[in-house]
Amino acid sequence: MSTLTFPENNSRRKKLSQKIAFAFCFALSLCIVLVLACILLFIIVKGIRVINWDFISQPPADGMTGGGILPAIIGTLYLMLGSAIVSFPIGIMSGIYMNEYATNGKLVRFIRMMTNNLAGIPSIVFGLFGMAIFVNYLDFGDSIIAGSLTLGLLSLPVIIRTTEEALKDIPDSMREGSRALGATQLQTIWNVILPMAVPRIITGLILSMGRVSGETAPILFTCAAYFLPQLPGSIFDQCMALPYHLYVLATSGTDLEKQQPIAYGTALVLIIIVLFINLAANAIRKYFANKVKTN
């Protein structure tokens, strides 16, 4: 073989380019951390001044230049609950079907593709759809039920996917073991498979609720009210919602000076909800992970 001579400065050059590249990646990552810190700090510092018991327990007053945001908080909770009722059962059942019952590979791929497509549809399109079908066609009008249905459909793909993935991670030996003891497929799923998958499914459900709590576009034309002095009386009433309230205060305010602090407070409450939901999901994940280990 011919003799090879390697350039001598190569080692130094390699080292230098690595140093530069790593420093660059580090710097940009740091930027992202700073951006998040900036957003959070900004809203926390400005919002914390307005938040007190009255702020979260009183309805808006004086043409939304004073008072609290109670109806918006309650409205958002109603919508979360409503969409959970719509999406949890169907989503979980759909996930179970995909992983446990569907045997035709092509069919499963097709359904998965449709689920991914649904997940990619912009929320405003859900808003249009919800308005066309629930508000107009089914004649629910602008109402909690129309908003919940719209938000429920929006969160379906996330729930289906997490359910499917949670089930997929359970080894087939569990299923075979149960079936070998004479359990039917349904008994196997109900008694063996689902209990094992529950922690991950719950994590997915909680995260989907986080998304629902912050969505605005789907409820713009299906549910959200600009201002309601009283709390909704039935599911056919409109309700206020935190994200929409923030949008209204930030863009179509009448008295900026008085409304901006309320906007900060509303944003902070929203962030706290999201933060809390993220932490809860993580805690559940960790709790069950440890439990499995100690067993």
Add this chain to the structure above:
Amino acid sequence: MKKILEKFVKYLLTASGFITSFIILLIIFFLFSEGAGLFKNHIIDDGYVLALNKNNPVNTLSAKQVKGIFDEDITNWKEAGGKNEPIQVFRLNDLLSMYPEEELGSEYEHAGSKIKEAILQNEGIIAFVPKSLLTDTENIKTIPDQTIPVKDVLAGTEWFPTATPSPLFGILPLLSGTLWVSFFAILIALPFGLCVSIYMSEIASDKIRNILKPIIELLNGIPSVVYGFFGLIVIVPFLQELFNLPVGESGLAGSIVLAIMALPTIVTVAEDAMRNCPRSLREASLALGANKWQTIYKVVIPSSMSGITSGVVLGIGRAVGETMAVLMVTGNAAVMPTSILEPLRTIPATIAAELGEAPTGEAHYQSLFLLGVILFFITLFINLSVEYISSRKK
């Protein structure tokens, strides 16, 4: 009994398995049936008629010409293909200034004949009046009723959905606004997304990664209105100051906010792809004397290219469909964008801003559903390309 239950549950599960496909079909059906209705509308408002003097050689007018005439941008018939004759615009309330009230009758019962008289007397007139008042059209030329042409919508450069007598539904300004904002958003997000995912998957220690991961998740979880609010209060004034703009609400403000919002999607997918790059390939590269960085950009990145591309495409999807944040910071001027530093308007923002005021079932309402259809197909295309990219890898 047990068997029946098993069967029942099985059917129930099967039915819910198809729920997403069913919803997509429903979405297509409802969006389409409303959106397609737009093309059944006439270019002139329903119940009205455009009438000309019979000596006027002009026979047809496009919606754009009508708008030009009534906005007084077009003032002479030769600009609309007629002879050199100034245009005299006649609306119903001009009747009162042309004829004293007693001539019109106490119940305006003579309004119809007076309108006809005005049209017969003025060669340059164009009258926009209710059909019910102009029942006798002898010796009068009426512009033939024409439904809104598909071309005027898909290739139209003007979006004036509430103009009378003939609204314009050209979607190009909105479509290009959407594409501009998304394009710049990805341009900003791409270097960050790549570097952060490289850092997280290849460089950072487990400890740092465990800090970064929840941060990215949190960025993903913050509601879009909060981003919009932050953009409005911080980024918009900052840009205004920086570039000395008349208004800070601009395409760039939207792009920056969207870049932050698209970042988690890009990072999550790209990082996942890089971590899935087989260890054996990394070892092969290192064993040949490559250092870590050479291994990353010569082996890890090329071999996880399809995953990285999927992440970027999904990020574009997120940017294209984002509504609230964009609505709050882009200034929403429905004009053909010429600079990213000027206000512009995206498709989702248009729907969100206008649907509340558009009367159900009318042309404007339907045009917004048509925008929804277009948005639906853009995102469908994006999703299918992601599907294609990731299936090709296997």
Add this chain to the structure above:
Amino acid sequence: MEIIKAQNVNFYYGSFHALKNISMDIEEKSVVAFIGPSGCGKSTFLRLFNRMNDLIPKTRLEGQILINGQNIYGKNVQVDQLRKEVGMVFQRPNPFPKSIYENVAYGLKVNGIKDPNVIEERVVESLKGAALWEEVKDKLKKSAYALSGGQQQRLCIARAMAVSPQILLMDEPASALDPISTSKIEELIRELKKQVTIVIVTHNMQQASRVSDRTAFFYMGEMVEYGRTKDIFTNPEKEATQNYITGRFG
């Protein structure tokens, strides 16, 4: 003369004592085989010679490994330079998702060789040296994944040889291959030993006896016996070695 000298090597994965006080000399341009049951530490020991174990967190090394008289775990050693001198072929063929040509050229490029003529000459030579040239000369631009498993492994050998290392480490290079491909690899080893020192880990005792000059038997993290291959297989000193090569355990 010895090219590799390991002196009192102890190696730990966390608290697990994986290699226990191993000393060994390896002569230049010889073939040394490491045999022993799974988990005995033979692969771990092999991967110390090009510091591949550096990639595994929470590991610790005691003792010294000298290559050409230099402690490769010393402070001033540049790991990438070391790995250029000590090539490696892995258990499963692991070509890059690139063309055949680019696979072989990779090591040259990352080590700073830019002249395309030099690279091309070297690629051809390496492929010939790995007895692969005739099979791939018409499809150099095709993806390496289009090759069979045996061809891929020979491509990996060509890739490793392209940077002209002094030592070639082979970690069970034929364990994932069929018998015909295996015999081709063995033939190749006998050929390559004219140029480089080869250390090979293998499960297959016939293979060890066919290709190696010396053999080391590892058991439970200890090097039980090290000597001329003929002696180890015909007349081992230790009972454990005897038991292993006659198939009584492992």
